[in-house]
Amino acid sequence: xxxxxxxxxxxxxxxxxxxxxxxxxxxxxxxxxxxxxxxxxxxxxxxxxxxxxxxxxxxxxxxxxxxxxxxxxxxxxxxxxxxxxxxxxxxxxxxxxxxxxxxxxxxxxxxxxxxxxxxxxxxxxxxxxxxxxxxxxxxxxxxxxxxxxxxxxxxxxxxxxxxxxxxxxxxxxxxxxxxxxxxxxxxxxxxxxxxxxxxxxxxxxxxxxxxxxxxxxxxxxxxxxxxxxxxxxxxxxxxxxxxxxxxxxxxxxxxxxxxxxxxxxxxxxxxxxxxxxxxxxxxxxxxxxxxxxxxxxxxxxxxxxxxxxxxxxxxxxxxxxxxxxxxxxxxxxxxxxxxxxxxxxxxxxxxxxxxxx
Numbered sequence: 120x121x122x123x124x125x126x127x128x129x130x131x132x133x134x135x136x137x138x139x140x141x142x143x144x145x146x147x148x149x150x151x152x153x154x155x156x157x158x159x160x161x162x163x164x165x166x167x168x169x170x171x172x173x174x175x176x177x178x179x180x181x182x183x184x185x186x187x188x189x190x191x192x193x194x195x196x197x198x199x200x201x202x203x204x205x206x207x208x209x210x211x212x213x214x215x216x217x218x219x220x221x222x223x224x225x226x227x228x229x230x231x232x233x234x235x236x237x238x239x240x241x242x243x244x245x246x247x248x249x250x251x252x253x254x255x256x257x258x259x260x261x262x263x264x265x266x267x268x269x270x271x272x273x274x275x276x277x278x279x280x281x282x283x284x285x286x287x288x289x290x291x292x293x294x295x296x297x298x299x300x301x302x303x304x305x306x307x308x309x310x311x312x313x314x315x316x317x318x319x320x321x322x323x324x325x326x327x328x329x330x331x332x333x334x335x336x337x338x339x340x341x342x343x344x345x346x347x348x349x350x351x352x353x354x355x356x357x358x359x360x361x362x363x364x365x366x367x368x369x370x371x372x373x374x375x376x377x378x379x380x381x382x383x384x385x386x387x388x389x390x391x392x393x394x395x396x397x398x399x400x401x402x403x404x405x406x407x408x409x410x411x412x413x414x415x416x417x418x419x420x421x422x423x424x425x426x427x428x429x430x431x432x433x434x435x436x437x438x439x440x441x442x443x444x445x446x447x448x449x450x451x452x453x454x455x456x457x458x459x460x461x462x463x464x465x466x467x468x469x470x471x472x473x474x475x476x
Contacts, residue, residue, distance in 0.1 A: 283307020
């Protein structure tokens with residue numbers, strides 16, 4: 120069993136990061152002219168960071184159950200939910216949590232590690248409570264969830280500390296020429312991470328994993344409610360590869376989203392500018408949130424495949440642009456670009472209650 124584990128996420132509130140330098144005038148001028156702008160970062164980089172690569176381990180025989188799928192351990196020695204039975208074999212596990220293809224078999228096993236109703240606290244070893252083979256819509260949902268899970272950017276999120284049940288999960292995916300295990304935890308605070316032993320995601324994939332296994336299908340998201348968990352490569356660029364459509368979302372004084380869907384040409388301009396902004400890892404906190412809200416907006420990027428992304432823009436906040444994995448100091452270029460297509464509107468009173476729509 121592999122014992123290499125990423126650090127367990129902290130549960131305290133993360134402090135705000137200082138502002139980074141703004142994009143160079145040359146980069147913004149190129150973006151405004153419709154030319155590809157240099158891709159910047161706060162340390163002066165002009166290209167995207169390289170994608171990490173991992174070792175290609177040979178596929179070795181692993182224990183199978185009677186149904187032909189991988190057999191999970193009978194118990195877990197740790198409650199952290201970040202230990203896999205074996206590291207990825209036959210595939211570069213550092214590229215994604217799961218390969219971007221359908222497995223020949225997919226199994227999910229559950230290990231309760233905390234139960235509020237238990238007469239005595241649960242302690243190691245934590246026995247397996249359930250093993251289930253997934254196929255059809257459930258299997259597809261789990262594969263999509265883990266295939267597109269974003270890489271952890273190394274920055275802690277602000278996190279609550281509510282008491283609640285916790286369950287560690289192991290997902291075993293076999294591909295004929297590869298085997299990958301993923302470990303994740305469903306916790307009440309959504310503070311957990313997930314890993315296959317080589318790739319670590321900073322998002323609590325165990326929470327939607329638990330919901331999918333339980334058959335809880337979320338309703339279709341409204342235009343301004345899509346996204347939230349991030350997307351693969353959002354630790355390298357504010358707008359990962361692809362040609363997403365963009366919706367500009369503003370909250371009105373009643374707290375209702377007002378959406379402005381951009382056409383392909385305008386969406387491309389927004390995406391090009393996002394990719395040109397200097398960035399650094401974000402802890403999803405900014406300073407100055409009590410200021411005027413009229414100029415705030417959210418960009419929702421929808422892709423042909425995989426999850427949508429949400430990017431918060433607030434010129435009165437520092438930093439002014441908060442993505443899923445990165446942030447940028449200067450919101451001014453984005454504010455100026457979208458204003459003709461989605462003008463500022465009176466927003467909620469930051470010092471008062473929001474009335475019902």
